[in-house]
Amino acid sequence: MSAVLPATTPLQSAPHQASRLPLARLTLQLSSLLACLLLWQLACAYRLNLGFVTFANTPRPAEVLEAALQLAQSPKLWPHLSSSLIRVAAGFGLAAALGVALGLLIGRLRPARLSLLPPLEVLRPIPAVAWIPLAILMFPSSEGSMIFITFVGALFPILLNTIHGVQHVDARLIASARGLGTRGWRLFTEVVAPGAAPSIVTGLSIGMGTCWFCLVTAEMIAGQYGIGYYTWESYTVQAYPNIVVGMLVIGALGMGSSALITWLGARLMPWQGAKR
């Protein structure tokens, strides 16, 4: 029984726009890709040499395709892929857990900010790749050193974005939550964490990018398996088409993992839905 007239009847949700790709757009996008392939093929076929850059030694698209098919059937594909994926999962997982936890504390609690932030601020400007020599000395197994490098690469974007997110949670929301009886740690779980969530997800996707970057570099130097190692090994044994295959696989893995983060973000934050 209502005290007054209702606001209005619920709106019917607008019929979902059919996501039909216009043919013209698709054609343009495809032909742009094909044009790039064609330019690549031509540059190789005529051994284009501009003086400062030369295509004399680069593999052709057809060779790359052949090498890709070979790799797809090779028994080594899975060891390469799985060792890279496991390293990223471990390094990124650790960085995400530690980065978000530290970020929530540092962003919200003054004592944590004062005690934890200074050492992190000193380490932050050091590029993760610069850690490689020291990491090799510090970790007896090369596996450990590579995971450490990916961890360092992902940690700072995640940490900084979490801190930023926490500090920009609307003070009025926190005041309101306290006024509604929120006490202690529940302020974290009910207000601070969800309020910072969009920023945390941004940090995670940036971290995922740097993660792959660092991993590939580390593998080139210290690895035995892994897609970065595969790419570098192909260069040293002069299997040039394989280099491009390695590059493309790295690109695909990076894209896939970013898509995973975006998907997870959308699942965890349904309230953000139609904003974009």
Next chain:
Amino acid sequence: MSAGRIHVDHLSIELGEGAARFEVLRDLSVTIEPGEFVCLLGPSGCGKSTLLGALAGHLSPSQGRLSLDGEAITGPDPDRGLVFQQHTLFPWKTVLDNVGYGLKMKGVPRAERERRATELLQLVGLQGFERRYPRELSGGMQQRVEIARVLINDPRVLLMDEPFGALDALTRSRMQELLLALWTRMRTTVVFVTHDIDEALFLADRVLVIGPRPGRIVEELKLDFARPRSAALLTDPEFVQLKRRCLNLLRDDGHAPPLERLTPLGTPRWRFAT
């Protein structure tokens, strides 16, 4: 429960840091009776929202005492519900979960709090919107949810900081009638801040006119218009006369410089302390 007598005793409040510190309220005393509807009326920056923030427990007095039914006010509490000018609903919770939030904090099981929240949403005219997120609602609906979220705690006092200030005129007058209807049912004490003379005179049992810097009560008006009140009241000769008196009071220092807007959380730049 029930009761809800507010006692403000020689209250002074200062805001700002260091050299920028200034006195917002000086030596303000007032008693508000249980179930009374009081409007604080005054120009922007006069400190009326600051007084509200202190009653809510978000600002502490530099001198004087605030109490509710004899207990000193020392911090925010669900017994004193605060409604802001711009809604403060949690964007990540549905309308139903927002309204049920106060009960969740009290440890009420989900089924029970959803039942109560549904009831309250019906009361504020929002049935059918339970599963929506706040950003999917209009400004008026968001304020209805905000009010329902505060009322679910059965507060002894309802504190409102220009709650309809950001709404269009038509929505605003519907919300005023809604508020009076709710108040008739619940009979909590209401302290309502506004700079809109019509709004204050239409809603209140008593209007306290606040003068700026330092903020103090410059006039107190008792309004004995019969309830329930309707829009026709706005053109009643006695109403118009009171309105003229308020206009004169507010215009008294029309040459004074405009003041920075204040909120129940202090100055707008004020960051929440941890």
